Amino acid sequence: xxxxxxxxxxxxxxxxxxxxxxxxxxxxxxxxxxxxxxxxxxxxxxxxxxxxxxxxxxxxxxxxxxxxxxxxxxxxxxxxxxxxxxxxxxxxxxxxxxxxxxxxxxxxxxxxxxxxxxxxxxxxxxxxxxxxxxxxxxxxxxxxxxx
Numbered sequence: 001x002x003x004x005x006x007x008x009x010x011x012x013x014x015x016x017x018x019x020x021x022x023x024x025x026x027x028x029x030x031x032x033x034x035x036x037x038x039x040x041x042x043x044x045x046x047x048x049x050x051x052x053x054x055x056x057x058x059x060x061x062x063x064x065x066x067x068x069x070x071x072x073x074x075x076x077x078x079x080x081x082x083x084x085x086x087x088x089x090x091x092x093x094x095x096x097x098x099x100x101x102x103x104x105x106x107x108x109x110x111x112x113x114x115x116x117x118x119x120x121x122x123x124x125x126x127x128x129x130x131x132x133x134x135x136x137x138x139x140x141x142x143x144x145x146x147x
Contacts, residue, residue, distance in 0.1 A: 001090065003097045005045045005061070008038060012055075016048050019055045023080060031060060031078045043074075043105045047098050049081065049090055057081035059094045061101060065113045067131045072111040072141060074102055079112075092123055103146035110146055113139045 006013055013035065021032030034040065042063070049057035059079040064070070066077075076098045081090050099110045111128075112120060115137050125142035133139045 001056075001093075002050050003094060004048050004050060005097070005101055006048055007045055008035075008040060012048065013046075016046060016055060016058060020058060020078075020080070023082075025080060027078050028080060031058070045098075045101065047094050047101075049085070049094055051085070056085045057090055057094060059091075059098060061098045065111075067113060067133050067139060070129075070131065070141070072129075072143070074105075074107050074110060076110055076112045095123060099144070099146050108146055109143050112142050114142065115139050 004010070004012070006016060017032045017035040020028040020035070022028075031046075035046070040046070040062075043061075044063060045061040047059050047061060048055060057080055060075075060077045062075050062077055063073050065075045076095055079091055079094060081094075102110050112125065113131075114120065120142050123144070125144045127140050128143045129141035130138055131141060
C-alpha cells in the first residue's frame with residue numbers, strides 16, 4: 001500500500017476523479033465534480049491510497065470545508081476507504097500523510113469536520129467547535145496539532 005499526493009497535473013488525476021464519482025458516496029460525487037472543475041488550487045491536494053496500481057481510497061487536503069464562514073484552515077476532508085480495505089487503519093494513514101504534508105507547507109494544525117461520534121478522537125483530534133451545516137445537521141470541527 002502506498003499513498004500519493006496528487007495535484008491536477010498528476011497522470012492519475014482523471015482515474016481518481018472517476019473512482020470518486022463512482023464510489024456510491026454522495027461526497028465522492030462532489031469530489032469528482034471539484035476535480036473536474038479545477039477547484040484545487042495552490043497547495044491543495046488529493047491524497048490517494050493505492051494497492052499496487054488499484055485505487056482503494058482517498059481524502060482531500062483543502063483550504064475550506066463545505067460549511068461557509070469558518071475561521072479554520074487547512075482541512076482534511078472527504079475521507080473514503082473502499083469497503084474491501086476497511087479495518088486496517090488506512091484512513092489513519094491517509095490523515096497522517098496529509099498532516100505531514102501540511103506541516104511541510106507551514107501549517108501548525110489540521111482540521112476536519114464530521115458528524116461521526118468517537119471516530120477521530122482515537123487519532124488524537126479534539127473537538128474545537130460545532131457548526132450547523134447547509135445540509136441541516138450539526139457537524140463537529142476537530143483539530144490536531146501537526147507533529
